[in-house]
Amino acid sequence: MLKEEEIRTFIEGATNYFETSAQQAASVGSPYLVTDGKPGAFEYTGVIGISGARKGIVYFTAPRGMLTVLLMRMQETDSSDENIKDLVGEVANTISGNARRDFGKNFVISVPTVIAHDPDKVSAPHARSYVIPINWRTHSAKLVVCLE
Amino acid sequence: MKLMIVDDSNIIRRRIERSQQIDRLEVVGAASNGREAVELFRRTNPDVVTMDLTMPEMDGIECVQELVALNPNVLILVVSALADKATAVEAIEKGANGFLCKPFSDRQLNEALEELLSASEA
Numbered sequence: 001m002l003k004e005e006e007i008r009t010f011i012e013g014a015t016n017y018f019e020t021s022a023q024q025a026a027s028v029g030s031p032y033l034v035t036d037g038k039p040g041a042f043e044y045t046g047v048i049g050i051s052g053a054r055k056g057i058v059y060f061t062a063p064r065g066m067l068t069v070l071l072m073r074m075q076e077t078d079s080s081d082e083n084i085k086d087l088v089g090e091v092a093n094t095i096s097g098n099a100r101r102d103f104g105k106n107f108v109i110s111v112p113t114v115i116a117h118d119p120d121k122v123s124a125p126h127a128r129s130y131v132i133p134i135n136w137r138t139h140s141a142k143l144v145v146c147l148e
Numbered sequence: 149m150k151l152m153i154v155d156d157s158n159i160i161r162r163r164i165e166r167s168q169q170i171d172r173l174e175v176v177g178a179a180s181n182g183r184e185a186v187e188l189f190r191r192t193n194p195d196v197v198t199m200d201l202t203m204p205e206m207d208g209i210e211c212v213q214e215l216v217a218l219n220p221n222v223l224i225l226v227v228s229a230l231a232d233k234a235t236a237v238e239a240i241e242k243g244a245n246g247f248l249c250k251p252f253s254d255r256q257l258n259e260a261l262e263e264l265l266s267a268s269e270a
Contacts, residue, residue, distance in 0.1 A: 020251040075166060076159055083159055090157045093202060094250045097229025105234040111156065111204050 002130055002147060007031050009102045010058070013095035014134050014143050022073035022136075029133030039129040039144040041122035044084055045115045046092030052108035056125055056147035058099075060092040066139035085114040095143060149265075152194035153178040154185040154211065155227065156203040160250075164198055164227070167254040170261050182206025186214050194222070196264065199244065201228040201235065209242055216243030225264050227252065 011028050018026035034040075045061040067087050068079045076083065089112030096109045115121050129146035151173045153164050161178040168175070176192040179185035183205040189197070197215060201208035208226065215222055226239045229250040236247040245267065248260040 017251050020253055020256075023253070071159070074159070074163060076162065078162075086157050086159050090159060093157075094229040097202065097250065098231045100235065101231035103232075105232050107232075109202060109230075111202055 001128070002145060006102070007130055007132070007145070009099050010095060010130075010143055010145050011132055013098040014060075014132060016098065017091060017094055018070075018134075018136055022070055024073060024136070026134050026136035029135065031130050031132045034124075034129045034131055035127055037124050037127045037129075039124055039131050039146070040142065041115070041119035042141065043117060043119065044088040045119070045122045046089035047113045047115065047122070048092045048096040049110035049113070050096070050107065050147060051110070053106035054103065054147045056145075058092060058096045058109075058146075059122065059144045060088060060095060060141065061119070061122065061144065062088060062091075062134075062141035063139060066136060066141055069137060069139070081116070085116050088112075088116075089114045149173055149196055150176040150192060150194040151196045151198070152176055152185070152188060152192060153198050154180075154182070154203075154208070155198070155200040156180050157200075160200070160227075164257065167257050168261060169254075169258055170265065172265070173261065182208060182211030182214070185211050186218075189215055189218060189222075193219070196223045196225070196261070198225050198227045198261075201226060201230050201239070209239060212239060212242045212244050223264050223268050225260055227257075227260075 041061040042063045047059040124146040132143040134141045181203045224244040225246045226244045246264045
């Protein structure tokens with residue numbers, strides 16, 4: 001279970017990522033709880049395993065269009081599949097790592113695992129996940145937090 | 149002065165190379181994990197290193213220790229998403245000279261590098 005202030009930590013991490021990396025704010029929709037173990041995914045997903053004091057996963061999932069524009073905003077001209085996968089993993093890694101500001105050092109994060117072109121393969125380890133919708137420019141993405 | 153970039157993300161490696169605008173810094177190489185970084189360090193002997201922490205093979209903290217053992221005068225700026233104070237303190241204790249939290253803007257990167265160089269010259 002996540003407390004309200006813990007969800008806020010991830011919301012702040014997501015908005016800070018877009019503001020700083022893309023110099024363009026993202027808006028965040030109301031977080032909601034999914035209880036069927038299927039929070040859903042877009043074309044590219046960066047998954048971070050969480051261990052230590054908390055266990056579970058955090059993932060950032062987005063369509064190619066959003067990630068391509070995000071790369072461009074970062075002055076990256078190479079929007080190859082490899083770089084798109086790299087970016088989605090880096091976004092997940094950054095938001096999860098930033099969460100340690102509030103969760104502390106025992107919120108241990110893995111290196112990112114990326115799942116591309118097969119959203120059905122993305123699954124949550126527990127039935128209950130919090131989904132934070134992220135809207136940036138004309139694109140939608142999700143940050144999914146599934147912790148014991 | 150020679151700069152080596154260490155990060156498992158190609159995008160971040162390229163971003164640091166592109167964004168750093170310190171005239172006296174020249175990028176001499178980039179590595180995607182700690183083990184690669186130690187090998188590259190031996191070959192290129194950089195003066196300044198930007199160092200990610202969460203990486204496969206060998207993490208950044210271990211790599212900082214190895215690089216400082218090879219050259220105690222190397223200047224290391226940790227560039228990491230790990231935003232807790234304890235991690236920053238540990239990195240400094242192991243031999244890093246500065247800490248920049250991801251995500252970062254170009255201005256923040258250049259200010260952090262300038263600060264690192266200024267402190268070493270003081």
